[in-house]
Amino acid sequence: MSTRTLRLILGDQLNASHSWYQQQDDKVSYLIAELPQEVGYVKHHVQKVCAFFAAMREFTAALQAAGHDVIYLTLDETQHHATLAELIADLCSQHKVATFQYQLPDERRLRDQLSRLSLEGVAISAAETEHFLLPEAEFPRFIKAGQHNRMDSFYRKMRKRLDILMEEGKPKGGQWSFDADNREPLRKDDLANVPEPLCFANDVTDILARLERHGVCTFGKAQAQLLWPINRRQAKALLAHFCTVCLPNFGRFQDAMTDQSPLGWSLYHSRLSFALNSKMLHPGQVIAAALAAYEADDAINIAQIEGFVRQIIGWREYVRAVYWVNSEQYDAQNFLLAERSLPEWFWDGDTKMRCLSQAITQSLDYAYAHHIQRLMVVGNFALIAGLSPDEVEAWYLGIYIDAIEWVEQPNTRSMALFADGGWVATKPYAASGNYINKMSDHCQSCHYNVKERSAPNACPFMSLYWHFLAQNKATLGTNPRMAFPYRTWDKMADTAKTETLARAQAYLHSLNEL
Structure with a gap:
């Protein structure tokens, strides 16, 4: 009678510290497989596919070096299995498996x-x-399902629970959040000091050839030498680089954007999200390293470390909980009844709007953009232009290297698009071009004029913002947090309203030409 066990490891379950691996057992085999279903459920950035496949390959080698038996299958071996279930059934039969085990997927x-x-x-x-x-x-x-849950309350509970940045039951520094201190744009003098990002050179030519051989449809810029970490050693090196080089100015410039530096794509951001979401790094490990750096380096003040801690134990854990509590309802959420298709330039960055061209081109080049580019540039445009939540969500899920549904769906459908009507945000994160002008230098070299609402060269964000408010007044007008912009709109002269709405309509009818 067979006693063999087969254990499945998915591409985002590369946790070397898992209890599964603490003991060797010659009756246990691990399955790690490149799956046709996983490269096809949305159209992915080519670097995202390469990074996951390369990290899976590295994890296989690490397990084998530790004495574990691993079955690693590439697309060459799995191409005839339409689903994961078919592959598992086939392997269980081949290897006379008595027990099949898996770690609970996060999607x-x-x-x-x-x-x-x-x-x-x-x-x-x-x-x-x-x-x-x-x-x-x-x-x-x-x-609580189907209702607003304050991230700030969640974050405070997590700080207390984990005893992080706490002193005698109170927040260190006398307040829970220092977000107000972390909203500086980059000045000309700051650009000269932006640090070089730590990048790797992982050879993925064989993976690229395999994707082409199997006709896998991807988009974005391919890199034969992938810059992202694909193993625990590289992930830990990236964490150390962030703590020593970037953390002293992380919070200060975390919302800033620039196209005046070739390093504008990375700035002071950790870029640890892929390593975290694939589980090469544990969030506790990341927080411990950051806190140790804070204690050892006087250049890291409370605002910098608190802003980073909030991203890891606050936002990341919060969106996961929101995702699972509302998981059965999420796909159907479209509170504002948005239905326009994505403009064609979402796929190539070829738009005259400098901020969007920069954010999308960067995403196509690196499979990465930071949170303000995702929320207040791309997401903001998608919101005020009334783009379909289904299409926007699929695009976000495909283009970013760290995008897994548990984190991407609440960030996209809830935070960026307000499609849930307020489960996450208390109001839509709609903004005119003024915010982008404040936090970036994009508007200085843009084809459009951020000071204009209705002129032929008016910034699309300016006219579309007011059009969005006018179109959704019946739905949003009673929201207390929207009172100020609606008062401003109501006080606007009728001629100005008419001209602004006309400019917005002209833009909406020609989104592909913007």
Whole structure:
């Protein structure tokens, strides 16, 4: 009678510290596989696919070096299996498996798929990923389904729970958030001091050839020498680089944008999200390293470390809880009834709007953009232009190297598009071009004039913002946080309103030409 166990490891489950690997067992085999279904459920950035496949390959080598038996299958071996379930059933039969085990996927799509798995004569069980700081069983204590849940309240509870930046039960520095101190744009003198990002040169030519051989449809700029970390050693090096080089100015410039420096794509950001979301790094490990740097380096003040801590134990854990508590309802959310298709330049960055051209071209070049580019440039435009949440979400899920549905769906559908009507944000994050002009230098060299609302060369953000408010007044007009912009709109002269709306309509009818 067979006693062999097969354990599945998904591409975002590369956690070397998992309890599975603490003991060697010659009756246990691990399965890591490049899957046709995973490269096809949305159109992915080519660097994203290469990074996950390369990281999976490196994790396989690490497990094998530690004495574990690993079955690694490339697309060459899995191409004839339409689904993961088919592949698992085939392998269980081939290897006479008695027990199949998997770690709970962090995407509802995959979790549903594996929960329906039925293997004749094979026992099936699921384990935790042992990665996140808040267990799923506790989500209902923190997040209520179908209603607004304040991230700030969640964050405070997590700070207390984990005893991070706390002194005698109170927040270190006398306040919970120093966000108001972290909103500086980059001045000319600041540009000369932007640090060189730590980049790697991981050879993925074989993966690129394999993707081409199997006709995998991707987009974005391919890199034969991938700059992203693909193993634990590189991920830890990137973490150390952030703590020593970037953290002293991280919070200060975390909202800034520039196209006046070739380093504008990276600035002071950690770029650790891929390593975290693939689980090469544990959030506790990241926080511990950042806190140690803060304690050792007087150049890192409380505003810098608090801003980073909030991203990891606040926002990251919060969106995961929101995702799972609302998971069955999320796909249907379209509160503002947005339905326009994405403009063609979402796929090539070829737009005269400097801020969007910069954010999208950067994303195509590096599979990366920082949170303000994602929210207040691309997301803001998608919101005020009324773009379809389904299309926008698929684009975000495909283009960013760190994009996995649990983190991308709440960030896109909730935060950027207000499609849930307020589960995350208390108001739409709609803004005119003034915000972008304040936080960037993009407007200085733009084809459009950020000072104009209705002129032929008016900034599209200016006219579309007011059009968005006018179109959604019945829905948003009673929101207390929208009172000020609606008062401003109501006081505007009728002629100015008419001309602004006419300019917006002209832009909406020619989105591809903007």
